[in-house]
Amino acid sequence: MTDSLILAGDVGGTKALLGCFTVEGGRLVGMREQRYSTTDHADFSEVINDFLGEDRGRVSGACFGVAAPIQAGKGDPPNLAWTLDAGDLQRRTALSRIDLINDMIALAHGLGELPPESFASLNPRAVQSPGNAAIIAPGTGLGEAMLFWDGERWRPSPSEGGHCDFAPNTKVDEALMRFTQREFEHVSWERFVSGPGLFRIYRFLCYRRGVVEPSWITERMLNEEPGGVIGELGIAGRCPICVEALAYFARLLGAEAGNLALKTLALGGVYIGGGMVPKILTALKREQVLFRAFVRKGRYAEMLATLPVSVVLDERAPLLGAARYAADATGDR
Numbered sequence: 001m002t003d004s005l006i007l008a009g010d011v012g013g014t015k016a017l018l019g020c021f022t023v024e025g026g027r028l029v030g031m032r033e034q035r036y037s038t039t040d041h042a043d044f045s046e047v048i049n050d051f052l053g054e055d056r057g058r059v060s061g062a063c064f065g066v067a068a069p070i071q072a073g074k075g076d077p078p079n080l081a082w083t084l085d086a087g088d089l090q091r092r093t094a095l096s097r098i099d100l101i102n103d104m105i106a107l108a109h110g111l112g113e114l115p116p117e118s119f120a121s122l123n124p125r126a127v128q129s130p131g132n133a134a135i136i137a138p139g140t141g142l143g144e145a146m147l148f149w150d151g152e153r154w155r156p157s158p159s160e161g162g163h164c165d166f167a168p169n170t171k172v173d174e175a176l177m178r179f180t181q182r183e184f185e186h187v188s189w190e191r192f193v194s195g196p197g198l199f200r201i202y203r204f205l206c207y208r209r210g211v212v213e214p215s216w217i218t219e220r221m222l223n224e225e226p227g228g229v230i231g232e233l234g235i236a237g238r239c240p241i242c243v244e245a246l247a248y249f250a251r252l253l254g255a256e257a258g259n260l261a262l263k264t265l266a267l268g269g270v271y272i273g274g275g276m277v278p279k280i281l282t283a284l285k286r287e288q289v290l291f292r293a294f295v296r297k298g299r300y301a302e303m304l305a306t307l308p309v310s311v312v313l314d315e316r317a318p319l320l321g322a323a324r325y326a327a328d329a330t331g332d333r
Helices: 044-058 086-093 103-111 171-181 195-209 215-223 226-236 240-264 278-295 298-304 317-330
Strands: 005-011 015-024 027-037 059-066 098-102 119-121 133-138 142-149 154-159 269-272 309-312
Touching: 005 044, 005 103, 005 317, 015 044, 015 317, 027 044, 027 317, 044 059, 044 086, 059 103, 059 317, 086 098, 098 103, 098 317, 103 133, 103 142, 103 154, 103 317, 133 240, 142 240, 171 195, 195 226, 195 240, 215 226, 226 240, 226 278, 240 269, 240 278, 240 298, 278 298, 278 309
Parallel strands: 005 059, 059 098, 133 269, 269 309
Antiparallel strands: 005 015, 015 027, 119 309, 133 142, 142 154
């Protein structure tokens, strides 16, 4: 057992999850973890320094998965006030090595660290085949990534596909797009397939149906994350509009997951991650709303109907993936 530690983190739009790990016999062993609200801190180095404490001298390497494209060791998350620079973070934290990677790349590396029970299949007809795979993960934003099969293993590659143009498929979708264009000049898939997107769908349905929101729901949404409230009430069946919003969200998530599967030819399967997804799994499975939208691709429907589609149940997967990346980078295996 080595005395050195691996520092890892999953940095999203609203939270940052940090963890310390050792490596024993090639396996990651978690020592401790802590969750931070990103809005409570001026910059990320403040979070790192608070978390490390007396363990700073034991850290042999660090890696953070960040919800942003990473270029030359720098990331500017679109849903976060921080700008992250690996070199600057090293100076401010006195760590010898820090790697920044895209959060979907971290999730990709984390898939191999999870046991089979950490996945829920959405396709009972799935046929497992070697080949490319893809990841889609709604959260504060919409993350997407590709896993290219090199004949022996997957090679993750980042994407900002969540910011591509939204494509309406129905008259209601067109109305949703027009509703959203009053707020945003560019309407992307992220505007709907995300936590804030679920809230946006809910507001659209209230507007379309002429529903006046009950005061007790308004009060909850003022004090809690609105998407979480909608998910909870929709799963419990306590609010008809929330139930409808969840079903709509599931359909759009399935449609974009199918788009991603076609763009990457993901014969190896599609993984659906993100912290909000396990909480609404019941809605995603209900009447196979998500999967029916996934396969509704005309001439390629039959091919998509055989692809594995799995929900990642462990929201710590990106944290584990960042730890694995840091362990490999430092040779601490």
